Amino acid sequence: MSKVPANLTIGLFGKKLRNPLILASGFLGVTKSSLKNVAQNGAGAVTIKSISREPRQGHKPPVVLTNGDVMINAVGYSNPGIEEAKREFSGLGDVGVPVIASIIGEDARELGYMAKNFLSREFAAVEVPLSCPHTPGYGLLAGQGTPEATLEITKAVKGSTSLPVIIKISANVQSIGEVAKAAVKGGADAINVTNTIGPGMFIDVQARKPVLGFGVGGLSGPAIKPIAVRCVFDVYEAVRGSGIPIIGTGGVTTGQDAVELIMAGASAVGIGSAIHFRGIEVFRQVCGEMAGFMESEGFSGIKEMVGIAHD
Amino acid sequence: MSKVPANLTIGLFGKKLRNPLILASGFLGVTKSSLKNVAQNGAGAVTIKSISREPRQGHKPPVVLTNGDVMINAVGYSNPGIEEAKREFSGLGDVGVPVIASIIGEDARELGYMAKNFLSREFAAVEVPLSCPHTPGYGLLAGQGTPEATLEITKAVKGSTSLPVIIKISANVQSIGEVAKAAVKGGADAINVTNTIGPGMFIDVQARKPVLGFGVGGLSGPAIKPIAVRCVFDVYEAVRGSGIPIIGTGGVTTGQDAVELIMAGASAVGIGSAIHFRGIEVFRQVCGEMAGFMESEGFSGIKEMVGIAHD
Amino acid sequence: MNHHEYEQKPPERPRMHGIEDVIEEALDTNTYWFKGEPGAKPGQFVMLWVPGAGQKPFGISYQEKGRFAVTVRKVGPFTEELFGMKAGDRVGIQGPYGRAFSCKGKRVALVGGGYGTAPLGFLAEVMSAGGSKVFVSTGAASSRYLMFRERFRHAKIKAVFSTDDGSFGHRGFCTDCLTGLLETERIDRVYSCGPEAMLREVARICSEQGVDAEFSLERYLKCGFGVCGSCSLDGTGWRVCKEGPVFTLQELGMITEFGKYKRDGSGRRMSI
Amino acid sequence: MNHHEYEQKPPERPRMHGIEDVIEEALDTNTYWFKGEPGAKPGQFVMLWVPGAGQKPFGISYQEKGRFAVTVRKVGPFTEELFGMKAGDRVGIQGPYGRAFSCKGKRVALVGGGYGTAPLGFLAEVMSAGGSKVFVSTGAASSRYLMFRERFRHAKIKAVFSTDDGSFGHRGFCTDCLTGLLETERIDRVYSCGPEAMLREVARICSEQGVDAEFSLERYLKCGFGVCGSCSLDGTGWRVCKEGPVFTLQELGMITEFGKYKRDGSGRRMSI
Ligand SMILES: Cc1cc2nc3c(=O)[nH]c(=O)nc-3n(C[C@H](O)[C@H](O)[C@H](O)COP(=O)(O)OP(=O)(O)OC[C@H]3O[C@@H](n4cnc5c(N)ncnc54)[C@H](O)[C@@H]3O)c2cc1C
Ligand SMILES: Cc1cc2nc3c(=O)[nH]c(=O)nc-3n(C[C@H](O)[C@H](O)[C@H](O)COP(=O)(O)OP(=O)(O)OC[C@H]3O[C@@H](n4cnc5c(N)ncnc54)[C@H](O)[C@@H]3O)c2cc1C
Ligand SMILES: Cc1cc2nc3c(=O)[nH]c(=O)nc-3n(C[C@H](O)[C@H](O)[C@H](O)COP(=O)(O)O)c2cc1C
Ligand SMILES: Cc1cc2nc3c(=O)[nH]c(=O)nc-3n(C[C@H](O)[C@H](O)[C@H](O)COP(=O)(O)O)c2cc1C
Ligand code: FES
Ligand code: FES
DSSP, X not given: OOOOOOBOOEEETTEEESSSEEEOTTSSTTSHHHHHHHHHTTOSEEEOOOBOSSOBOXXXXXXXXXXXXXXXXXXXXXXXXXXXXXXXXXXXGGGSSXXXXXXXXXXXXXXXXXXXXXXXTTSSEEEEEOOOSSOTTSGGGGTTTSXXXXXXXXXXXXXTOSSOEEEEEOSSSTTHHHHHHHHHHTTOSEEEEOOOEEEEOOEETTTTEESSTTSOEEEESGGGHHHXXXXXXXXXXXXXXXXXXXEEESSOOSHHHHHHHHHHTOSEEEEOTHHHHTOTTHHHHHHHHHHHHHHHHTOOBGGGGTTGGGO | OOOOOOBOOEEETTEEESSSEEEOTTSSTTSHHHHHHHHHTXXXXXXXXXXXXXXXXXXXXXOEEEETTEEEEOOOOOBOHHHHHXXXXXXXXXXXXXXXXXXXXXXXXXXXHHHHHHOOTTSSEEEEEOOOSSOTTSGGGGTTTSHHHHHHHHHHHHTTOSSOEEEEEOSSSTTHHXXXXXXXXXXXXXXXXXXXXXXXXXEETTXXXXXXXXXXXXXXXXXXXXXXXXXXXXHHHHHGGGTOOEEEESSOOSHHHHHHHHHHTOSXXXXXXXXXXXXXXXXXXXXXXXXXXXXXXXXXXXXXXXXXXXX | OOGGGSOOOOOOSOEEXXXXXXXXXXXXXXXXXXXSOOOOOTTOEEEEEETTTEEEEEEEEEEETTEEEEEEEOOSHHHHHHXXXXXXXXXXXXXXXXXXXXXXXXXXXXXXXXXGHHHHHHHHHHHHHTTOEEEEEEEESSGGGOOOHHHHHHTTOEEEEEETTOSSSEESOHHHHHHHHHHHSOOOEEEEESOHHHHHHHHHHHHHHTOEEEEXXXXXXXXXXXXXXXXXXXXXXXXXTTTOBEEEHHHHTTOTTTTTEEEOTTSOEEEO | OOGGGSOOOOOOSOEEEEEEEEEEXXXXXXXXXXXXXXXXXXXXXXXXXXXXXXEEEEEEEEEETTEEEEEEEOOSHHHHHHHTOOTTOEEEEEEXXXXXXXXXXXXXXXXXXXXXXXXXXXXXXXXXXXXXXXXXXXXXXXXXXXXXXXXXXXXXXXXXXXXXXXXXXXXXXXXXXXXXXXXXXXXXEEEEESXXXXXXXXXXXXXXXXXXXXXXXXXXXXXXSSSSOTTBOTTTOOBTTTTOXXXXXXXHTTOTTTTTEEEOXXXXXXXX
C-alpha cells in the first residue's frame, strides 16, 4: 500500500468543501454564531436548525436523552419562525464555510412558500426533511415520507428557489429506493439519508412514565449507523444512474464511520449526535482519522472511495 | 415504600411460568439439549429456532456480528426442516420449562401446513414470525408485515392447530397498531413485538465490502430497546381492549430493561442478544434484578406493573 | 482505528431521587435536599425533571457527604409545581453539567443577586474549606427574599446584605458593597451570579479595578448537555450548558449579546 | 441498577489482516502467518473471513511475539479459496474464541490426528516453555501429510509419528503410540485433537488407564461466539464455540452425541 497525502476536499453543488463533514440539522444550528463555532471546530459545511413559517416552542423537555450508544430526541422543531430566522441568518460569510438552510412545512404549498420567502442567496443549498418521526404536522407524521409526497414537495421547492435542493429522507420506510427516485424525479440536487430512526421511547421505571416530554422520539448516534449504512447503500443502488450525490447521515462518530458511509455511496457525511459522544472537536478528529485511513490504504481523494463497496 | 417479597411467576396460555423471561427464537434453540441448557440457566420458557417445511442452510457466514450495543444477523433461517425437527423436538418434558414452537412459511397456506404437520401437543404454543427483515421468501420480504397478510396468516394457523398462537410482528412498519389489531382479529392468542430492526449493514472499510454473507441483516441488542419499548407501548394501546398478552422482545439485557417493557405493556419478555452481551447466565441475572427492583419499589407481582406507564 | 477511539459516555437521562427534605430559605425560595453524591463542583447545575411538568436547570446550592441540594425561586409554572412537592416525592435529576467556578483566589468576593446566591453558597463553603478568605455580598428586593444569612454566619463567612427597599442591610445593590470590598479587602478574584444587569455592573466594576472575575450566566436550556444549541451565545457560539454557565471577565467581553439580549425556547431574541 | 451492570463487550466482527507469509507444512496443509498479538491460549480458535467465500473456524497453531498463525488443511471450497491466497492478501480475523486447553500436567502426552495436530503445536511450545515434559504422538494418512516434524525437533519436544500406510514412523494409529507413552513415561495428562473416531479411542484408553485428558471437538460453527446454537452438543447443550472446543474426559461422558453424530449447517444430524 503506497502512502499518498490524503486530500479531503470535495465538490458539492459547484462549491468546494474543505472536507466532506456537514453539521446535521438540529444540532447547535440555532444561531449564526453557533454555526461559526462549529465551522471553527472543523466542519466542512453546516446546516441550520429547521425553520418553519411561524415560531414554534417545540415539545416540552426533556427533549434529548442518551443511553449507551443511543441518543433519542423529540425537540419538536422549536425555531423562531421565518421572520426572525431571516435576520439571524444574514451575513453568512462570517461563518467561514457553506451554510445550508433547512425548511419544514406542513405540505408542498407551505414548503414552496418557505423556499420563496426564507431563502437568501447566501445559503449554499436548502435541505427539506420529509422524515422526522416525532413531530405532528411534519415529516412522517404528515405522510411526507411516501414517494408521491416526496415528488410533489421536491417539485414545489425546486419551483420556488434557485438554490440546490437536498431532500432528506427517512430510514423508516420500506421503499427507500422509491422515495429516493421520487426525489430525483422531482429535481432534487442531493439526497440526505437518514433522519432519526424509530421512533423509540425511554421509560423511567421508577417514575413509571415515558421520559421525553413528547413520549416518543427519534433515535440517532452510533447505534443507528448500521441502518444509515444500509440506507445509503440502497439509495445509491436506486439512484446510481442519475449521478445525484448522497449525503450520508446517521451515527457517524469516527473517521472509520465516515469512510463506511462513503464506501456505501455517500459523497458527503452528516454529523450530529457525535457532538455529544465525542465533543464538538469531533469534526477535526474525524478528519484526522479519515486522512490517516486514506493514507494507509492508498486513497488519495474522497471520490475514489464513493460507493466502492458495491463493486 | 414497603418491602414485599417479589413474585416473578406469570400465567401465560393457562400455563404457569416461573418468571416472565422467554428465550427468543433463533438463539440456541437448534436442539432440545440446548433449550434445556437455557432452561437450566433460568429462562421461564424457551422458543425453538424457526422451522420451515424443507431444510435450509441459511445465508453464508458471517451470519452474526456485533459492534458496541448492536448485534446484526442474517442467519437466513437455517433449520433442518419439518421431518428432522419433529424428531428433535419430542419428549419436551425433559426441557423443564414450556417450549414454544416457531414456524415459518412463504404464505398462509404453507404456514397452515406447517401448523398441521409439525406441531405436537408437547409444545406450549406456536409462534409465527411475520417480521424477519432479511430472508427472501419470508417475513417482511414476502409482504407478511401488512395488516391484510397478518390477518390471513393468523387465521390459517389458528385453523390448523389447537395450540395457542403467537404472532410475532415487526417494528419496521408504520402501522404497527393496525398489524397488531389484524392479529387479534385473526384470533391470535398473543403478540410478540418485535423482531430485529432495520435491516442494517456493516461494511469493513479495509475489505471495502459488506461483512455479513447476505450483505444486510436485522439489528438486535441493547441499542434497539427504545424501539421495542415504543412498539410495545403502541401495540398495548392498540389491543388494550382485547386483553391479549404481549411478549415484549428487543434489547432486554437487565432487570430494568425487562421492567421497562412490562411497564410499556408486555406481560412477558423475550431475551436473545443478551445471551451474548451478558452471557447465558443472563436469565438468572435479570430475574434477580427484577426481584430487587420490585422489592424496593413495592411491587409484589408482575401483573401490577403491566402497562402502568400508560396511566 | 478501532471501536474504542473515544471514551464511552455515561447515560444522559434523569435518575429519580426522593426529596429528603424541603427547607424554606426565604420567601418563595425553597431548598430541596436529595440523597446522593453527584460529585459536583460549585457553579455546576443539574436538570431537574418533574414528570408531566417538564425539565429545568438549577444550580447545586449545597453538597455534603451523601447529600446535596438545589435552591429554587418560585417564578413560573415549573417552579410552582416544585413548590407543591414535599419530602418523599420523587423528581428526576440529570447532571451535574457545565463548567464550574475555578475556585482560584486567596481573598475572594462572591456577589449574588436574588436566587443567584444559590450556587455561591456552595462556592463559599468549598473555597472557605480550601483556605481562601471569602467575602459575600448578596442582595434581594427585600429582606424576606434574602437567603443563607444563617448559613454564612454558621460557616464564619463574612457576608454583607443589600435590599432594594432597605428592609435589611444596605439599601441599594449588592454591587455597591462589592466596591467597598474591593477597596478594603485586597480581593484578588470576584465570583458572581444573578440577574444579568447586575452581572454587567460587576463586570464594569471589576474591569475598572483590574480584578479577575467569573460570572455564571443564564440562558434558555433545553438539552443541558451541549447538543441542541438553544443556549448558544452570540459572538462566540459558546454553549451556556457546556462551555458555561461560568465565564471569565475576559470571555464575557467576547460574548456580544451579554447584557443586551437572550433567546427564548423558540430561539427568538428578547432584550434583557 | 444502572447502565453499567454488565461489562461492555468488544466488537465481534472480523478485522482485516494482511497475510505475512504462507508456509507449506505438508501436502494440502498451509500455515498462514499474520501480524498481531491476539493473546490466544492454546486450543482457542479464530473465525477466518474471506470476503465472498465465507467465514470458518481454525485453531491457532503458532503464537509468537508480534505474530501468529493458523494451519489449514485443504478439504473443500473455503479452504481451497484460502489456498489461492498469498502473502499480502488480506483476510478477516475474528476472535480468538473458546475455552483453551488447561495447560495442566507435569508430564503430558499430546495426541493429534491430521490437521488436529495444528493447535497441539502451539500447546506443546507453551507447555514446554512452562516447564512441563511434553510428548507428542501424531499421525496422518501418509508421510506427506505429517506436519511439524521440524518444529517439534527444533523445540526439543519428543514426538513420535504414525502413518496409516507406514510411509513414515509407526504403521498404524497415533493412539497406538499413546498406549506406549502411557506405559513408559508416567504421563499425568493427555491432550488430544483430531478426527472424532480417534478422540473416542484416546478417551477409551485414558479412561482405562485412569489418566486425565482433554479433547478439542469440532462441530459446525456459524457465529463462533455462542449465540446461534449451531454447535450445541446433545446431552448437555454445551456450545463447542463457548464452553468448548476443549472438554475434559469427564465432560465428554456427558456429551451423548460424542463419537456418534454431529450436525450440519442446517442442524441435520450426520453420523460420524
Ligand atoms: C445554569 C442555570 C442555573 C440556574 N439555577 C437556578 C437556581 O439555582 N435556582 C433557581 O431558582 N433558578 C435557577 N435557574 C433558573 C431556572 O431554570 C428558572 O427559574 C426556571 O426554569 C423557571 O421555570 P418556570 O416554569 O418556573 O418559569 P417560567 O415562567 O417558564 O420562566 C421564568 C423565567 O425563567 C427562565 N427560564 C424558563 N425556562 C428556562 C429554561 N429551560 N432554562 C433557563 N431558563 C429558563 C426564563 O428566563 C423565564 O423568563 C437557573 C438557570 C440556569 C440556566
Ligand atoms: C474449533 C475448530 C477448529 C478448527 N481448526 C482447524 C484448523 O486448525 N485447521 C483446519 O484445517 N481446520 C480446522 N477446523 C475445520 C475447518 O473449520 C474446516 O475444515 C473448514 O470449515 C472446511 O471448510 P471448506 O469449505 O473448505 O470445506 P467444506 O467442504 O465446507 O467442509 C468440509 C468439512 O469441514 C467441516 N466444516 C465445514 N464448515 C464448517 C464450519 N463452519 N464449522 C466447522 N466445521 C466445518 C465439515 O465437517 C465438513 O464436512 C476447525 C474446526 C473447528 C470447529
Ligand atoms: C436533538 C436533535 C435535533 C434534530 N433536529 C433536526 C432538525 O431540526 N431537522 C432535521 O432535518 N433533522 C434533525 N435531527 C436529525 C439529525 O439531523 C440527523 O439526521 C440524525 O440525528 C442522525 O444523525 P446523527 O446520528 O449523526 O445524529 C435532529 C436530531 C437530534 C438528535
Ligand atoms: C442470530 C439471530 C437469529 C434469529 N433468528 C430468529 C428466528 O429464527 N426466528 C425469529 O422469529 N426471530 C429470530 N431472531 C430475532 C429474535 O428472536 C429477536 O426478536 C430479536 O433478536 C430481538 O431481541 P433481542 O434484542 O433480545 O435479541 C433472531 C435474532 C438473532 C440475533
Ligand atoms: S441547552 Fe442544549 S446546547 Fe445548551
Ligand atoms: S457457533 Fe453459534 S453458538 Fe456456537
